[in-house]
Amino acid sequence: MKFSDIGLSKDICKALADKGYETPTPVQEQAIPIILKGKDIIGSAQTGTGKTAAFALPVIHLLKKHKRTRCLVLTPTRELAIQIQEQFVAYSKFTNLQVALIYGGVGYGAQRKALKDKADVVVGTPGRLLDHIFQGTLKLDEIEILILDEVDRMLDMGFIEDVQKIVNKCPKDRQTLLFSATVPDVVKRMAKWAQRDPEEVVIGQRVSAADTVDHSIYPVSSIQKFDLLIQFLEQWDYQSVLIFTRTRVGADRIARWAKQIGHNVQTMHSDMPQRMRQKALADFKSGATEILIATDIASRGLDIAGVSHVLNYDVPQHAEDYVHRIGRTGRANSTGEAFTLMGSDEVADVHRIERYIGQEIPRRKLEGFPYRYEPNLGKTQRRKKRNR
Numbered sequence: 001m002k003f004s005d006i007g008l009s010k011d012i013c014k015a016l017a018d019k020g021y022e023t024p025t026p027v028q029e030q031a032i033p034i035i036l037k038g039k040d041i042i043g044s045a046q047t048g049t050g051k052t053a054a055f056a057l058p059v060i061h062l063l064k065k066h067k068r069t070r071c072l073v074l075t076p077t078r079e080l081a082i083q084i085q086e087q088f089v090a091y092s093k094f095t096n097l098q099v100a101l102i103y104g105g106v107g108y109g110a111q112r113k114a115l116k117d118k119a120d121v122v123v124g125t126p127g128r129l130l131d132h133i134f135q136g137t138l139k140l141d142e143i144e145i146l147i148l149d150e151v152d153r154m155l156d157m158g159f160i161e162d163v164q165k166i167v168n169k170c171p172k173d174r175q176t177l178l179f180s181a182t183v184p185d186v187v188k189r190m191a192k193w194a195q196r197d198p199e200e201v202v203i204g205q206r207v208s209a210a211d212t213v214d215h216s217i218y219p220v221s222s223i224q225k226f227d228l229l230i231q232f233l234e235q236w237d238y239q240s241v242l243i244f245t246r247t248r249v250g251a252d253r254i255a256r257w258a259k260q261i262g263h264n265v266q267t268m269h270s271d272m273p274q275r276m277r278q279k280a281l282a283d284f285k286s287g288a289t290e291i292l293i294a295t296d297i298a299s300r301g302l303d304i305a306g307v308s309h310v311l312n313y314d315v316p317q318h319a320e321d322y323v324h325r326i327g328r329t330g331r332a333n334s335t336g337e338a339f340t341l342m343g344s345d346e347v348a349d350v351h352r353i354e355r356y357i358g359q360e361i362p363r364r365k366l367e368g369f370p371y372r373y374e375p376n377l378g379k380t381q382r383r384k385k386r387n388r
Ligand code: AMP
Pocket: 020, 021, 022, 023, 024, 025, 028, 046, 047, 048, 049, 050, 051, 052, 053, 301, 302, 303, 305, 331, 332
């Protein structure tokens, strides 16, 4: 199937050709026709499936040309907001539609101007959007399409009341598109409240590790984690490595050590000013930095193309974050590798992840690494013994 077969305008198809997209992804094939018909949708798709374009393309088609603010996109983090805005801008480059980006931590001036010019699409995070609504700089009474993106994450982050307030400000006869990586009961309740008879689009399993990622666990004592990381970096033929840590302090510490021995590293976490976070991300995307060390702020939805290796320095506490973290590699049909270093105090966390994804993650050891304690690679055997 081609994009033109789904009924998207020539301007959009031209922009897609410029981006090098040839065919719609499965979520796009399913979602775009439903959205073009004006129906509500509840979509659960794995990250990296082309979800953003699945809503941005039909919205651009429906809005056609610049008039006034008719589409609002709510998303949990600033990084995601930036990414969505960038995609809207790229796909609408042969139209005169305007897209505004609204998030906190930066000045109000440019945002006020974009809203005064009645940007057709407003993409933003809940807190700052509410500020603008209360200040009267953003009016939602002409919203035709409301998009709630990464709803599970927004609820996890405690935005439920803000989201409800914003939804209540939109006209009732709007079209509402809801996307969520997982659809627990709380998201279903939100959908029931905010939507009208939505069609469901589910791509692949709701919970699964990306098929294109080879992921494995490396048991190692905590005091040797950094040495093992360095050994990996020496052995890999990498272009870009994303390292996840549990804590901000941990991210800074590893970055400091890695810099000391000459690695090209930056960190990204929520203690840093927005400007620095954006710079770290931009440098990593452009290849200026080869290694980015991040807390889970970067694991969800962030579109970082071409990450060759993901390394979990710590096992994520939330099983769901594992799927998101390793989903940063192996995107858009390229294969990637994900490595998780597991200290002896993290075994239970790994078991939880394995139960969540419904598969055992292979244990491996790095040949030639001077392990202080021989790593235990035989999880299954150990369990059988216990059951006897
Ligand atoms: P998303 O799931 O929205 O984060 O998108 C993942 C990546 O796939 C982004 O880099 C998109 O630009 C890219 N992408 C989206 N749709 C297509 C497509 N039809 N063909 C190729 N790449 C795409």
